[in-house]
Amino acid sequence: PGKLFQDGMINVSALQAVADSLSSSSKVFKSANEKVQGIGDTHISQVTELVDKAKDGFATLNGAVDAAEKVAPVLPQMLGANGQTRNYLMYAMNNVEIRACGGFGGSQGLISVTDGQMSIGEFVPCIARSKDEAVESVDEEDETLFGDHSNLYISGNTYSPDWPRNSQRVAALWKSEYGQDVDGVIGIDPVFLQYLLGLVGNVSLPDGTVVDGTNAAKVLMHDVYWNYPVEESDGIFASVASAAFDKILGGIGDVDVANLVSAVERGAEEGRLIAWMKNDDEQNAIKEMNIDASLPDPDDPSADPVAGVYFNNLSFSKLDWYLNADTQIGQGVKNGDGACSYRITVTLTNVMTQEEARKLPDYVAASAPGTSRDDERLYVSLFAPTGGSITDLTVEGTQFGLFAATWHGVPCYSGTVDLHAGETTTITYTLTTSSEAGDKPLTLRQTPTCQAARDSASA
Known part of the structure; x- marks a missing residue:
């Protein structure tokens, strides 16, 4: 892992080699996983324990193989190979004001990747616009079902459960405010942030309060509203999100890969990590990985x-x-x-x-x-x-x-x-x-x- 992720940088060629190797081995892995998962109960507790460990390990590997197979063809370009720069907007949603896709948009920050070198900009409050100022039209079906009101247009873009359409509006709002195109929008919530902090360590609020893998969700979705002035709440959310991602980008190389895969899979399964990509091939890969959070075709x-x-x-x-x-x-x-x-x-x-x-x-x-x-x-x-x-x-x-x-x-x-x-x-x-x-x-x-x-x- 230390050779794949180090000092905020992803070794694109090494990661691609791993992905290609996993992808080309997929048939063997899947066959082995089926055989291991098919092992029945044993009469010796020590053997049962070893079999269970093997089943868990092969299940994790099988998940990694599936992901590699789907992402391998588009992975280099997504990581800015050959000197290109990719810009991804991290959209932090707050479940305490619930929205169909997760939560109300609290803050957002830009992660840029060039040849695997990642940098993160300052997290800022999500952009608000009135309906008359909206830069992206709302689908008539959305408007009929969810109501003709500002939640479909402004920073509450997650009112519709269709994340690809929501993301396109979020991206358009970002461009209208900062003049910058983005290559994708990635939605996360404080619970997923807590999962990641559990892998890389803690961060601190400006007043010294420690936020870590046990309390991040409670701090961001409860304590800030009960214990801090209202005008500070958005700033605290943005501060923790920014510090957390700095910590994650810097410490990811020291994280156990199986634990990282597990945290990402858990976040995806729970709908706490969702993504949209502007490029059609990349969006198809996102959809194959079941993190596109789209409504039925x-x-x-x-x-x-x-x-x-x-x-x-x-x-x-x-x-x-x-x-x-x-x-x-x-x-x-x-x-x-x-x-x-x-x-x-x-x-x-x-x-x-x-x-x-x-x-x-x-x-x-x-x-x-x-x-x-x-x-x-x-x-x-x-x-x-x-x-x-x-x-x-x-x-x-x-x-x-x-x-x-x-x-x-x-x-x-x-x-x-x-x-x-x-x-x-x-x-x-x-x-x-x-x-x-x-x-x-x-x-x-x-x-x-x-x-x-x-x-x-x-x-």
């Missing part, structure tokens, strides 16, 4: 079926630290036409205590018209796969409800729910996949929340 009913469950904060608050979102997918039932139906339950809970509700800082509390201070008002969107459907929907525990709609022909339900301190709303529905998807299993893409980090901090 409305023209491809044979694609892998995904159940989309997305949330947006409508209470003008920082209350989503207290949001629990639990989605359960029942056993699939095969239909006569080859489609598969699943019963899905989405349980949303505001876990705030009455004592916390009484002490809420004004900046944290709800301030939207018609809300009380402890009101988690959420806009919920449920997406079916292309060619699929949503039926038999019920909503319990809220005064509002969801309405049927479509996004470029893809069926969905959207609407508002209210959750006061301690309250729960349960949404149940049947999702049926396209008959053209065959036996492909249904997967879930859900807006990432703060709850795991919150529960971990409490423990």
Whole structure:
């Protein structure tokens, strides 16, 4: 690892050689992984322990091989080979004001790469524009589904769950402000930042508070709002993000590669690391790695079926630290036409205590018209796969409800729910996949929340 990453620089030729080697060995690796994963239980505990270790190791290697195979052809150009400079905008999202793609855009910074040499600019607050000043138009389907309001245009570009379209607006806003084109936009949240700090060490706030791999999410999504003046919160977020990436770029060569792969995979699986690339070939590689965070292709009913469950904060608050979102997918039932139906339950809970509700800082509390201070008002969107459907929907525990709609022909339900301190709303529905998807299993893409980090901090 020290020869691949050192002093903020990636050895492009060495990394390419590793990627090519992994890619050319993919058939052997995959065959070996299948054989190892197929080893059954043993009757000797020491042997079982060794087998389990082998299974974990081969699973990690198999993931690395898959990634290498998809990225190898475009890796050199993405790392600025042959003296070219690539510019990537790091877009830091704050889940405590939840948005469908993650969270409200808090700060952003530019990472430049030339022949693998990386440098990072200052993190600055995300750019705000009114609808009349918008530099990039909003898709009519987005506007119809998510509302004709500024959240679709300004720094809250993550209101739509379609990250590629959001990123193009973010990139256009950056160019309008700084006159600079970017080659990609990479979205991260404080929980993913915490995963990375767990590998490279801690950073400090201006007042000396230590932020590390155990508390970064809590500091950035809770403590700054309760313990610091409002006008300092964005600056603290930007300061930690900038210091963290300096630390990451400088210390990445000392990190265990398996742990790094694991952290990146975890962030990607949880939707805390998402990316868009301007170059079509690079974007295809991002899509193959499942970090593109895009909505279903409305023209491809044979694609892998995904159940989309997305949330947006409508209470003008920082209350989503207290949001629990639990989605359960029942056993699939095969239909006569080859489609598969699943019963899905989405349980949303505001876990705030009455004592916390009484002490809420004004900046944290709800301030939207018609809300009380402890009101988690959420806009919920449920997406079916292309060619699929949503039926038999019920909503319990809220005064509002969801309405049927479509996004470029893809069926969905959207609407508002209210959750006061301690309250729960349960949404149940049947999702049926396209008959053209065959036996492909249904997967879930859900807006990432703060709850795991919150529960971990409490423990």
